[in-house]
Amino acid sequence: MWEEEFSELAKRLKASEIRELLKVTQMPDIISLAGGLPNPKSFPVEIIKEITTKLLDSYGEKMLQYGSTEGVNSFRETLANYYNENYSFGIGKDNVLITAGSQEGLYLLGKIFLNPGDTVVVEAPTYVGAITAFQSFYPNYVQVEMDDEGMNIDILEKKLKELVREGKKPKFIYTIPTFQNPAGVTMSLERRKRLLELAKEYNILVVEDSPYEELRFSGEKVPQLKALDKEGYVLYIGTLSKVLSPGMRIAFMIGNEEIIQKAVLAKQGIDLCTSPFVQYIAEEYIKGGYMREHIPKIIKLYKEKRDIMLDAIEDYFPDGVKWTRPDGGMFLWVTLPEHMDAGELLQKAIENKVVYVIGAAFYPHRDHRNTMRLNFTYPTNEQIEEGIKRLAKVIKEAL
Numbered sequence: 001m002w003e004e005e006f007s008e009l010a011k012r013l014k015a016s017e018i019r020e021l022l023k024v025t026q027m028p029d030i031i032s033l034a035g036g037l038p039n040p041k042s043f044p045v046e047i048i049k050e051i052t053t054k055l056l057d058s059y060g061e062k063m064l065q066y067g068s069t070e071g072v073n074s075f076r077e078t079l080a081n082y083y084n085e086n087y088s089f090g091i092g093k094d095n096v097l098i099t100a101g102s103q104e105g106l107y108l109l110g111k112i113f114l115n116p117g118d119t120v121v122v123e124a125p126t127y128v129g130a131i132t133a134f135q136s137f138y139p140n141y142v143q144v145e146m147d148d149e150g151m152n153i154d155i156l157e158k159k160l161k162e163l164v165r166e167g168k169k170p171k172f173i174y175t176i177p178t179f180q181n182p183a184g185v186t187m188s189l190e191r192r193k194r195l196l197e198l199a200k201e202y203n204i205l206v207v208e209d210s211p212y213e214e215l216r217f218s219g220e221k222v223p224q225l226k227a228l229d230k231e232g233y234v235l236y237i238g239t240l241s242k243v244l245s246p247g248m249r250i251a252f253m254i255g256n257e258e259i260i261q262k263a264v265l266a267k268q269g270i271d272l273c274t275s276p277f278v279q280y281i282a283e284e285y286i287k288g289g290y291m292r293e294h295i296p297k298i299i300k301l302y303k304e305k306r307d308i309m310l311d312a313i314e315d316y317f318p319d320g321v322k323w324t325r326p327d328g329g330m331f332l333w334v335t336l337p338e339h340m341d342a343g344e345l346l347q348k349a350i351e352n353k354v355v356y357v358i359g360a361a362f363y364p365h366r367d368h369r370n371t372m373r374l375n376f377t378y379p380t381n382e383q384i385e386e387g388i389k390r391l392a393k394v395i396k397e398a399l
């Protein structure tokens with residue numbers, strides 16, 4: 001009835017594959033390796049109960065009032081200290097903006113940087129929520145392929161050169177360098193350094209989205225791009241969704257003050273401020289040492305699940321199928337033989353009561369048909385084993 005009245009943008013909006021898939025995952029007996037949810041067992045319910053009661057007694061009035069758009073100052077300071085002490089960011093509270101999830105941060109970036117037709121460089125594959133956030137501003141995407149060491153910087157350099165020749169300058173390079181969603185890979189230190197050199201040479205902002213940073217199960221820590229960045233080319237986006245609760249919607253952008261201030265103006269028109277109630281709880285979760293104590297429990301839970309999934313894949317998947325071995329995060333990425341189509345296979349998978357997300361959803365250009373993303377954090381250990389068995393059967397039959 002209102003179709004005619006909708007804006008051009010609204011007419012272009014459509015539900016993502018992942019949302020559509022959620023309907024299937026509600027069916028009985030289906031094992032979903034498709035979701036992107038943290039495991040509810042990872043939520044520190046008792047800690048939140050304790051902190052909330054304590055804080056309401058002392059700060060109840062402030063917690064329930066409107067707050068400033070930038071965020072609660074003491075929480076911004078707590079975050080600045082956390083990143084300085086643990087990761088040598090060298091920042092102050094004015095470099096921090098609190099957002100309602102990092103998803104809001106991504107939308108704000110689109111709002112302050114993108115005009116229709118502007119170029120954004122992304123990894124291929126990339127986070128589907130970032131495509132959704134940027135899509136409102138009609139950018140053109142340049143995709144840069146990845147391998148086990150993250151974004152291929154040689155390809156990036158080649159594409160940047162091509163863009164210069166065409167007289168185009170990307171507004172930013174969007175990367176998830178650590179335990180990437182969806183691919184599960186981590187960018188090597190050498191590539192991180194080269195990425196920053198290129199950012200400087202071409203004078204391009206790098207957006208480092210790092211929701212999984214704290215969830216490392218194995219391998220050596222690699223410094224964040226932001227920690228390596230001495231000249232202000234990196235805007236870091238972090239979140240407490242995977243180490244506290246996604247339902248609390250609490251995240252932050254860390255970057256140079258000029259960008260933070262512009263994002264504050266953009267945020268005013270969206271939600272005035274992120275919930276102060278939640279910010280005070282999040283602050284105490286970090287400052288009171290609760291987070292440091294709790295994260296190892298999440299890591300233990302997820303590491304076991306990752307290992308079960310990798311072992312099951314090793315045991316059941318047929319030759320010709322490749323997969324990534326994530327050192328952290330929530331996902332791994334499967335590449336089927338070139339001639340196979342993960343989209344066509346999905347119907348067969350549903351018949352066999354297992355679902356995944358087709359890889360094409362993670363490419364703005366929607367190419368690459370032979371890939372899929374698997375989540376190991378949400379299903380039970382038994383479901384992971386059984387889900388992989390079912391998926392292996394479907395793949396073998398299609399081969």
Ligand SMILES: Cc1ncc(COP(=O)(O)O)c(C=O)c1O
Nearest residue numbers: 101102103127176181239241251
């Ligand atoms: C790469 C990436 N960025 C951002 C988000 C959104 O997180 P938030 O809950 O902070 O909005 C996610 C969530 O899965 C993600 O994987």
